[in-house]
Amino acid sequence: MDLSSFITSLATSFIIFVILMILFAWLSTKPGNTVIYYPNRILKGLDPWEGSRSKTRNPFAWIREAFSSSEQDVIAMSGVDSAVYFVFLGTVFGIFLISGIALLPLLLPVNITEKIARLVDSTGKNAFDDLDKLSMAHLKEHSLRLWASVFACYWVSLVTYFLLWKAYNHVSNLRAAALMSPEVKAEQFAILVRDIPASSEGYSRKEQIDTYFKSIYPETFYKSLVVTENKEVNKIHEELELCKKKLTRTETIFAEAKDGPRPTHKTGFLGLVGKKVDSIEYYNEKITELTPKLEAAQKVTVKDKQQAAALVFFTSRVAAAAASQSIHARLVDTWTVLSAPEPRQIIWTNLPKTFYAREIRQYVVYFIVFLTICFYMIPIGLISAFTTLPNLKKLLPFLKPILDQDIIRTVLGAYLPQLALIIFLALLPKFLMFLSKAEGIPSVSHAERAASGKYFYFSVLNVFIGVTIGGTLFDSFKDIQKNPDSIIPKLATSLPGNATFFLTFVALKFFVGYGLELSRLVPLIIFHLKKKYLCKTELDIKEAWAPGHLGYATKIPNDMLILTIVLCYSVIAPLILPFGAVYFGLGWLVFRNQVLNVYVPSYESYGRMWPHMHVRIVAALLLFQLTMVGYFGVKQFYYTPIIFPLPIISLIFAFICSKKFYKFFEATALEVASRELKETPNMDLVYRSFLPPCLNAEKGDEEQFDDAVSHVSRTASNV
Amino acid sequence: MDLSSFITSLATSFIIFVILMILFAWLSTKPGNTVIYYPNRILKGLDPWEGSRSKTRNPFAWIREAFSSSEQDVIAMSGVDSAVYFVFLGTVFGIFLISGIALLPLLLPVNITEKIARLVDSTGKNAFDDLDKLSMAHLKEHSLRLWASVFACYWVSLVTYFLLWKAYNHVSNLRAAALMSPEVKAEQFAILVRDIPASSEGYSRKEQIDTYFKSIYPETFYKSLVVTENKEVNKIHEELELCKKKLTRTETIFAEAKDGPRPTHKTGFLGLVGKKVDSIEYYNEKITELTPKLEAAQKVTVKDKQQAAALVFFTSRVAAAAASQSIHARLVDTWTVLSAPEPRQIIWTNLPKTFYAREIRQYVVYFIVFLTICFYMIPIGLISAFTTLPNLKKLLPFLKPILDQDIIRTVLGAYLPQLALIIFLALLPKFLMFLSKAEGIPSVSHAERAASGKYFYFSVLNVFIGVTIGGTLFDSFKDIQKNPDSIIPKLATSLPGNATFFLTFVALKFFVGYGLELSRLVPLIIFHLKKKYLCKTELDIKEAWAPGHLGYATKIPNDMLILTIVLCYSVIAPLILPFGAVYFGLGWLVFRNQVLNVYVPSYESYGRMWPHMHVRIVAALLLFQLTMVGYFGVKQFYYTPIIFPLPIISLIFAFICSKKFYKFFEATALEVASRELKETPNMDLVYRSFLPPCLNAEKGDEEQFDDAVSHVSRTASNV
Known part of the structure; x- marks a missing residue:
């Protein structure tokens, strides 16, 4: 991808974002839409627009509100789980910000000023476009400038350890505070x-x-x-x-x-x-x-x-x-x-x-998930092959008059091949949630964690590793056939090229994704349609605007995927760091608004999602460090062993965190449970609930x- | 090893055994020796020879006593841990007995009647001596008679599962009964x-x-x-x-x-x-x-x-x-x-x-044990090389007159090379116990379990695998050098040969080992020497005959080694089964006497040794099953996959046992602890103890x- 198409893509995403923001600013001030933009406040019995702002509403007021809201506000409006999600967003934002502040001024000049004989790749084009000059790929083999990258690896790792440690401790405090609250739960x-x-x-x-x-x-x-x-x-x-x-x-x-x-x-x-x-x-x-x-x-x-x-x-x-x-x-x-x-x-x-039924179900589910992740392309490919236009006409002859229309044929011709994949990707989270429940898990929050873990494997394996390796193999299939040993250098040179793809991917995710999230166009349209044609009673209308919950089972794996991508490319192509920082920073801002005003949590697990996220962040860090070990090896850097301690430190870090904090997220510590209650609990009420x-x-x-x-x-x- | 030398070795061991038994029968009736042969009874304030038997003592009375003693007697005299040790001996005896009853009449005729072209090995001797004819080695490749061996594998495995399950349940009951006793502990x-x-x-x-x-x-x-x-x-x-x-x-x-x-x-x-x-x-x-x-x-x-x-x-x-x-x-x-x-x-x-100190110590100790097990021959070899007679004379010139004497030179010349090894093997259990204590383990019983585990790895790796592989490589080093692919058939044909070695090894262990154990010659001599020359007060004498405890840390790994050997050869050379049965049957008998009369337990862990033994028995079974998979492969048996399920069943068996029983051996179940006590506990006494x-x-x-x-x-x- 060259510079101009990169900028075009970025600009398109940005324009969509601006349009969506304007729509949000306009739509959210209309009184008829309050149930879409402020349902959580309404359900909590609060005024959607506090005090004087009801008439002369500043379209950017929500930003000020989001920034001025405290963690306690979030806990009060949406529970500990939401607060923990913000700790996650904030921590990752911090990691990318602090890493970026040190890495961009250091690595970009070091990379771009390297004098290198211009490589020419197999297609005869210049192997280095302008963006790639900013990446590690531009450094010569054995170059002493690689020391800057070594420093960068240590910097990113240490920043991650430090912020993760602080976050774990903070979340543990949040959990303890919630569990020792004097309220009877x-x-x-x-x-x-x-x-x-x-x-x-x-x-x-x-x-x-x-x-x-x-x-x-x-x-x-x-x-x-x-x-x-x-x-x-x-x-x-x-x-x-x-x-x-x-x-x-x-x-x-x-x-x-x-x-x-x-x-x-x-x-x-x-x-x-x-x-x-x-x-x-x-x-x-x-x-x-x-x-x-x-x-x-x-x-x-x-x-x-x-x-x-x-x-x-x-x-x-x-x-x-x-x-x-x-x-x-x-x-x-x-x-x-x-x-x-x-x-x-x-x-x-x-x-x-029973115990053994649960065990067996668990292993069966793991096996099904394994098959789904690794071989999902096979049934989808088969379905795509059979659902061609001629086949459709043959099997469903009554559709023939419709299918013969030119415009429908063109549209179907374009989307039919991917239709199975699109449907599969849309149904996957539900399918994984169904599988997780089938394991015999006793609570929804636990099932969501399990589904989230499964989705994470799917997205990392298929998107991240799939794009990186698949792209390389596809691009240079003939070269590799001729000379199988060339696969590692090929992979290595293609890594920075993929970085540009992921830059646009991240930008698309935050501009369009957060734009749609904030403007809530889809729920808005559905609500108005339902209200006009279907709803008869008050209850019907209330059901039509019920905002639902945040949906951690898909939200967190998506964030994790971005985190994994940005972390892995942070040193190879440091330009990705500001994009990552914006993704998580903007995410923090947008979801602060959504959590305070829109979503209504459907359960409270007192932050039990955190260890799940923590482990995956450390795993992403480990993947980053191992990638770097490999990439330094490809660059034939003599001092590559100097980063061997990093993966080991990560494992020790994970071990210590787990020993120090984890068990408290599985069970309630007695010192926490022994805090005094405000009142003697009404046991009959407890029982009836x-x-x-x-x-x-x-x-x-x-x-x-x-x-x-x-x-x-x-x-x-x-x- | 041919038949005659096998019988010679067996006969020698047996004669030593008979002599030791006669010595025991004679010495144990002497009143001056009661403190050596009945210290546990004396310390418990019981009459060493109950009632009328004091004068006209039948030299085989101890056998009747051992058989007639109940599990409750053992628990009363020596605690739950001893009773669990007998469950172990009895269970393994049962496994070998029931396996032998089915396997000997089935496999021996099948093996010996196979018509096979006589193989001639590299040394020009007949590859099959009379004992080997009884083993699986005598079966032709692809032979349909191998089906008998397949059946044997399943029989041995199923018998083991069944008896182990019963034993685990029984031990769990023993532990529960002891823990819910109404006595204040x-x-x-x-x-x-x-x-x-x-x-x-x-x-x-x-x-x-x-x-x-x-x-x-x-x-x-x-x-x-x-x-x-x-x-x-x-x-x-x-x-x-x-x-x-x-x-x-x-x-x-x-x-x-x-x-x-x-x-x-x-x-x-x-x-x-x-x-x-x-x-x-x-x-x-x-x-x-x-x-x-x-x-x-x-x-x-x-x-x-x-x-x-x-x-x-x-x-x-x-x-x-x-x-x-x-x-x-x-x-x-x-x-x-x-x-x-x-x-x-x-x-x-x-x-x-502290917690992390314990963790670090644990890993350091594991590493030291790993080094010790794998490379202990290196320092011992070096020490042996330096402690030759000429070197000794050079380094310690004042010893020269002694070393110059012919007889001393001959003896030293014979034993000096192995001296380092002998000292090492004698000190190893103490060293492993020291290491286990250095891990930061809080109780002696736990440290003994840890030391026992380490010793088990040492003995299985060095004795069992060392002898099998080492012997083969040594015997046919030149053949393998010429043709590296021949190593697997070589190993396979040498397996039954090693079986004969292990037969004599097991026989030596029980005849000489149990003979010495029962007759207590060494403690007897030491006691009489001490009494004569050193002891002045009553307390001195009491200390001189203090019997000590059973020493599970070395006893159990030794039994486990025998168990592993017998189990692994049970189908290949079924003749080993009666030897294994005798080892554990005789062991049960001898130690019944020793536990009732001699040893005084130094702690009570309520059977926590059992899960440790159980896991190792299952591991030995797994090793047996994997060996058989390999050996069937070498025999090019077409239906080898029919025993693939066995290792998987073993793993499932281990998993279920651990899930069903294990945690109760780590902690006390509340239903057990909630049983009523005989009396209100005197808390001051509890505290002071x-x-x-x-x-x-x-x-x-x-x-x-x-x-x-x-x-x-x-x-x-x-x-």
């Missing part, structure tokens, strides 16, 4: 018990569990909640809720229509076939019919569908924290414990999966649970 | 806390620790015992004890001599030089001088030499068990906890070592500890 009083062995005859699960824990914790045990098989009761509950919703909707329509005919619908498929009925009457009947059915199903579920998992509640945080970290049974694959996740993020269906909605609605079940409790005497000690 | 009420961070100014360590744990465990915390730097006080304490002992001794001599001169000695080096003093007066003076010095030193130690580790006591077993498994601090490399070892096996000097002897003697220190306690209010909550 239900999940801090509960543990999750799985793999409960078969009960001896005559005892219900509930009795078995209560007896067991009462004998171990005679003073702090409060109650247990046995996990039940809720499929059936859930179905009835959902049907009932749907009927209630439809009734409200029909009534609203009827009320608005005034003196119109009573609304009717057909009971069959999609309301298209079947008997015609009066809607309001029909739904009312359905509700009166379903309510006792639900109650009966709840009774049956609670009594007969108890499964081998339970939530156990304690009257003290320390007791729960200690219980979640201790083995309880002699056979340690039974009565396995875990600190309870928040009620809203429990994946109930995964709880009763964990009841799944399909069982929570009615009162009957609670009494039944109590029944089970009363069978067990307080002094029972043998299990 | 001091170590179950304590945890070991290490890596305590620097205390804030103005607070003593003691206050810091008490405040910290009181705020986390307001109800169950009892007291803490800060580890102190005892070097100085220990020195004074030992000096004092030595003086007291010498005083008793001198007084005994003086009393026995009746009207003899008052005993005197010189105060200088070894009593050879210096001022002559009256011994009784001198020691009395010394004691009156040292006693206040000790008290002063104790005060200083307890007050000023508190270190960053402590034992923390709880009033309940469950609290202590849960506390030992939970992280306490936000920075998880501080306040690290561990369940407390027994007081008698704590390695006090290792307790204050952990005081090191040099601090325990006096009362002063205790009050000082109490002083420190009283500074801290009960309601303190912030640390």
Whole structure:
């Protein structure tokens, strides 16, 4: 890529960005759009535009707001997980900024002033265009100027260690502060018990569990909640809720229509076939019919569908924290414990999966992910080969008149080959999330971390390594065929060339990506369409603008990919550093606004995402250091061994961080849990917050649970 | 090795065994020897020869006794660790017995009846002697008879899985039964806390620790015992004890001599030089001088030499068990906890070592062990080369007259070359134990496990693999030089040959080894010599016959070596199976006697040695399976892939065992710790049992500890 096309690409991206910013500034001041641009504030009951700014709104006010917001504001509006995400963005921004400040003035002059016989590559073109002159590729073999690059490697590594260490410590403090808050948080009083062995005859699960824990914790045990098989009761509950919703909707329509005919619908498929009925009457009947059915199903579920998992509640945080970290049974694959996740993020269906089922599922999922990452091109290639225009006409003859139109043929001809790939890439995050849940993971936050890890491997392997190696092999396939030994020098000379590609890639990501993110064009359009054509009730409208959460499972792997690319090229092509810094700096700014105003977190894991990110940043650093070892080798630099200690230092750094901080992110330290509470916890409230909605609605079940409790005497000690 | 020399070797070993047995039968009935043959019974206050058998003792009575003793007897006389050792011996005996019963009648006829063109090896001798005909080597390549060997591999593996599983479960039950015993055991009420961070100014360590744990465990915390730097006080304490002992001794001599001169000695080096003093007066003076010095030193130690580790006591077993498994601090490399070892096996000097010091020491030790195992022949070779007779004469000229004598020259000439190796092998276990302690391990039992692991690698690598590969390479070095590809068939044909060597090796081990073990000739001779020439007081005599403990650190690796050898050759040369069975069966019998009557265990780890042994048995099985895969490959057996699943099954088996049982051997399960106690524990007694002897003697220190306690209010909550 030469300089002019590079600048063209950059300029295009920038223009799109400016347009999107102007759109945002204009659209966000319209009162009808507040639900799109300030949903988090609205849901929290705050005024979207604070105070006086409601009329004369400065289009850049959001920047000032983002900068002036403190970490505490973020935690208050969006929880610790969001605050940790900003620590991540800030840390990486810091790494690139400090690295850039030292490296650009040092490396660019050193590289550009090297006198070198102009190489001519196989295509006869000049191998060095203007951008490449700024990179390490411009240095001669054995050149003493490579010492500057050696210094740069150490500088980047040391800056990374230092900032990562500070960040880990900071995040650990954030987590501790949140966990020792004097507020009563239900999940801090509960543990999750799985793999409960078969009960001896005559005892219900509930009795078995209560007896067991009462004998171990005679003073702090409060109650247990046995996990039940809720499929059936859930179905009835959902049907009932749907009927209630439809009734409200029909009534609203009827009320608005005034003196119109009573609304009717057909009971069959999609309301298209079947008997015609009066809607309001029909739904009312359905509700009166379903309510006792639900109650009966709840009774049956609670009594007969108890499964081998339970939530156990304690009257003290320390007791729960200690219980979640201790083995309880002699056979340690039974009565396995875990600190309870928040009620809203429990994946109930995964709880009763047994220990070995979870293990097997995990390995099967790893294997599927491995296949997906390595060989996803094969099925996609096959599908692309078969979904050509002639094939489509043959298989779906009724499409023929449409496909014969010129314009449609041109568009389809252009996009059909990539269609499978586009659909695959769009569905991949959902697929990985599905796989992660299939592992038997008990909480959504954990599943998101697992999916994020899988996506990271996919993106690094396919985008970064794929582009680098693939591009080189493709460009110089014939040369390599002739002379297989030339592959390493080929790779080495192509590295800086790829750097230019990645420069534009990063720029595109932040200009267009953040532009779209901030302007929220897509949700805006969808909301207005829905509001106009579909929404009837208040609830419908509210659902139409529900902002959703930040989606760490795709967001973080994307950031990680940029981080990996920038870090790996930081010394080879230092020009990438400012681009990386802008990506993370701008990201910090844009998401500060989005987190404060838009997204509503769907769970709180108290920063457990951080160790996941930390490990991957260190892995990226390691990849950078190993790349540099290889590249110095290609440059035949005599003192290459001088950077051998770097990868080892990285491993030691990772080891020390993990030993010093990691376990606290897996479990709650007792010194943290032992802080005093503001008030004595209302244990009944704590317990009720964990009841799944399909069982929570009615009162009957609670009494039944109590029944089970009363069978067990307080002094029972043998299990 | 041909048949006749094999039988000669076997017969010699057997004759030695018979002689030793007769000696044992004769010597053990002499009343003067009871302290050598029944020390454990005597120390437990039991009659060495129960009831009527004191006079007309049947020389084989010990066999009946060994067989009739139950596991409970062993636990009562020698603890759970000994019982676990018998489970190990019994399990391996079972594996070899059941394997042998199926394999010998199947494989021997199949192997011996194979018609094969007689191979002639490079030396011109017949490659198959009579013993080799019984082995797999006698089977032709591609032979369908190899199916019998395939079946044998599966049989041996399945028998091993089944018996190991039963054994693990059994040992786990033994451990659980011991841990939930209603007796009060001091170590179950304590945890070991290490890596305590620097205390804030103005607070003593003691206050810091008490405040910290009181705020986390307001109800169950009892007291803490800060580890102190005892070097100085220990020195004074030992000096004092030595003086007291010498005083008793001198007084005994003086009393026995009746009207003899008052005993005197010189105060200088070894009593050879210096001022002559009256011994009784001198020691009395010394004691009156040292006693206040000790008290002063104790005060200083307890007050000023508190270190960053402590034992923390709880009033309940469950609290202590849960506390030992939970992280306490936000920075998880501080306040690290561990369940407390027994007081008698704590390695006090290792307790204050910091987390990272321990890690570094561990890796340094691993590296030293690696060097020792791989390259120990180099220094030994060098030393041997220099300690020749001429060199000795040159370096130590005063030895010349002795060395010039013919007989001494002959003996030295024969043994001098191996002298370094002999000394090395004798010192190796002690060296490995020293290294294991240097890792910073807090308890003797753990250090013994670590040393045992290291010794296992040494013996398997050097004896088993060394003999197999070394022997082959040495025998056919020239052939291999000519044709490097022939190394694999060479190794394969030499495998059965080595089997004969190992047969005699195993037989030697059990005949001579167990004969010496049972007859206790060496301790007997040493005891009688000491008694005659050195012992003056009762205490001296008691020390002279002190039996010591079983010494798992060398015993278990030796058994493991035999196990590995027998398992690996079980299918190739099935004749080794009865030898293996006899080794472990006879071992069970002999050690049943030794454990009941002789050895006194020096610690109790509640069977924590078992997982260590289990993993190594599975590793030996894996080695066997991989050897067989290779050997079938050499035999060019078409269906070799049929045994590929075996190693995978072994890995899965190891994984499941570890997941199901292992953690309980690392920590106490709470359901076990929650069993009721016979009586309310006397916490002061529990606490005092952990005081090191040099601090325990006096009362002063205790009050000082109490002083420190009283500074801290009960309601303190912030640390």
